[in-house]
Amino acid sequence: MKGKNASKPVKSFRRRDLLQVGAALAVHFGLGRRHAEVMAAGLDRLLSERPPVLWLQGLSCSGCSVSFLNTHEPGPLEVLTEIISLVYHSTVSATQGEQANEVIDRTIQAGDYLLVMEGAIPAMPEACLIGGRPLTGLLPEAVRRARAIIAAGTCASFGGIPAAEGNPTSAMGLEAFMESVKLPTGQRLVNCPGCPVHPAWFVGTLATVLARGYPKVDPVLLTPAAFYGHSVHDECPKFYYWEKREFAEKFGDEGCLFKLGCLGPLSHTDCPRRQWNGGVNWCIRAGAPCVACTSPDFARRKDFPFYRKGEEVHAVAYKEEDRLEAAQ
Ligand code: SF4
Ligand code: SF4
Known part of the structure; x- marks a missing residue:
């Protein structure tokens, strides 16, 4: 796939190109060639819709963001500029201060975005502020209005290092947080653990969720079977x-x-x-x-x-x- 299509803007793909990319993606993500049609259809939809992605960070080292930026086939530029519309990301976005708060609020109000959560969530509100506002205050509404939610990395999925024994913030993973504020997780939350999350696990899950809806997951861990089976x-x-x-x-x-x-x-x-x-x-x-x-x-x-x-x-x-x- 690299070489022939790498220099070509993704949006210029025709049906045959999409099928080729779909086949390559399906194989690359370990889904088998029979998923080529589905992936191609998903890509087609993604390219025309470019669904908004809101990426929030809690207690994290940003390692999962760095890992995501190491994605290849498709590369980070293609993912960020052609496949999804990353409306906000704490470390990648140029937006700062009040403007960042406005972008987050506008996105949440509009709804129907994909929420990516990186890092654990502290029960102690002052332990994590976004634009001066506690993450714990922002998160319930952000979760409620999202089309789907992906927990990127082990900290967001299960608590990880910030939730280690003896931590003073009573940090937890997103599933535990959602349960604590009585928000349903079923058919909405997908856990993509890893320290850091592998770029293919994350981008593959992102593409699958956007293209086909909620994937097949482990009933207990909520991890996609395609990568964590x-x-x-x-x-x-x-x-x-x-x-x-x-x-x-x-x-x-x-x-x-x-x-x-x-x-x-x-x-x-x-x-x-x-x-x-x-x-x-x-x-x-x-x-x-x-x-x-x-x-x-x-x-x-x-x-x-x-x-x-x-x-x-x-x-x-x-x-x-x-x-x-x-x-x-
Ligand atoms: S081999 Fe084990 S520790 Fe290493 S990345 Fe895979 S799951 Fe993590
Ligand atoms: S066979 Fe099992 S226990 Fe031995 S190195 Fe591999 S994963 Fe570890």
Whole structure:
């Protein structure tokens, strides 16, 4: 797809081009070629409608925004200028101050936009202000009037690092926040966890929601089945070693990383197939155990491995039995 179509503005695509792009997108997002027609129809609709996207940030490091900007095929420029209409984003938008408040208010009043939430939501109102106004005051109406809502990243989905044990703000994920203010989540909220969220998981979900409506999700985690349907362990290239019970004893050894604390059995994503940075590498191929960055428990407990340092082998903050049971 790159090369032939890359320099061509997306809006100039004809039906045959759309089908080609739809097929490439379907394969790229791991949906299979049979979704090409659906993707092409969705793209057609997107290009004519350019639905507004309101992107709010709570307690976050902006890592998921950076990851989103690393999207390729389609690239960030195409997504931002041709496929969606990003009306507001705290770090990408040039709009500031009162003008930013006006854009947010106007968008919410008009309704029917896609709301993207990045970062956790603090129960303490003064812990997160947007244009001087508490996020907790703005968010219920923003959620209520949205066509659909995507939680981008683990912090927005489940609380993540800002909601770690002992945090003073009582931070939570969007689903927990919506429940706390009695807003329904069913068929509206899609969780796209990851620390950060993979650009393909996010852009693929965004395209699917806009083109086809609410996707098939895990009934408990609300994660799209297309990207979060299998455990890392199930598709891991080191599964061969796991089956033979050949374990690495220290970093750099051959063998399954289970004894070095791998949480692949507890994490559901397509990292082994998709990899990161355009398919260059990923955690386990780089010799690092999976830390289950997409799981609801990620980084929540204060004894989570990456809060500690100086240990040769990180004892994991999960019960051995739980990891073993998930790995079977
Ligand atoms: S425990 Fe980790 S390294 Fe071993 S097979 Fe499972 S995911 Fe791969
Ligand atoms: S391999 Fe595990 S820790 Fe690494 S990105 Fe994938 S889910 Fe996250």
